[in-house]
Amino acid sequence: EAGVTQFPSHSVIEKGQTVTLRCDPISGHDNLYWYRRVMGKEIKFLLHFVKESKQDESGMPNNRFLAERTGGTYSTLKVQPAELEDSGVYFCASSLWTGGRDNSPLHFGNGTRLTVT
Amino acid sequence: SQQGEEDPQALSIQEGENATMNCSYKTSINNLQWYRQNSGRGLVHLILIRSNEREKHSGRLRVTLDTSKKSSSLLITASRAADTASYFCATDAILTGGGNKLTFGTGTQLKVEL
Numbered sequence: 001e002a003g004v005t006q007f008p009s010h011s012v013i014e015k016g017q018t019v020t021l022r023c024d025p026i027s028g029h030d031n032l033y034w035y036r037r038v039m040g041k042e043i044k045f046l047l048h049f050v051k052e053s054k055q056d057e058s059g060m061p062n063n064r065f066l067a068e069r070t071g072g073t074y075s076t077l078k079v080q081p082a083e084l085e086d087s088g089v090y091f092c093a094s095s096l097w098t099g100g101r102d103n104s105p106l107h108f109g110n111g112t113r114l115t116v117t
Numbered sequence: 118s119q120q121g122e123e124d125p126q127a128l129s130i131q132e133g134e135n136a137t138m139n140c141s142y143k144t145s146i147n148n149l150q151w152y153r154q155n156s157g158r159g160l161v162h163l164i165l166i167r168s169n170e171r172e173k174h175s176g177r178l179r180v181t182l183d184t185s186k187k188s189s190s191l192l193i194t195a196s197r198a199a200d201t202a203s204y205f206c207a208t209d210a211i212l213t214g215g216g217n218k219l220t221f222g223t224g225t226q227l228k229v230e231l
Contacts, residue, residue, distance in 0.1 A: 043160075043221035044221070108159035109159050
């Protein structure tokens, strides 16, 4: 089966510009997550979709970040306007929805390395 | 605050030796998971241990969990050069809509030399 794919793999933009990251989860995975790793720090949860619905966006840094998952398939994460501190690696992950406490492992994409200059 | 903290931050060993990485966490968990990340790639799930389990094996991997000490260890036996990667522990919090909200540590960078 195809894994989680993310596009682009790298993005270099100037402060104030807009960037949109895309994630295609594994087919059939209703759960879709965005995580971020800022240089030298831990990987942090941003938000979680079940199908097209946002279940938890408590990790989103501020309102410059907007995530969507129209139709419950692929997801986009837009940063507008980008700031220097937004630089890092943005990971997308997906998993089967079990509806219970027996959580399925997450399948991660290779990430998008975002550099804001 | 950081939930999972790995120790050591970096580990360099010779091929064939065993590698042990430790993880400590702060809050109650449902399960603890270990992931591996090769440079420039995504995280790959290695093993999951539930809060009511104390030890789990998968191939050359052995994971222990001590909920009283809020700690876990990952042992890789007979290491290979291909095991060179960063290893992360992650603890979960059940989201209201199901699913995982994993809290990761900063990871252990393992280097296995020939």
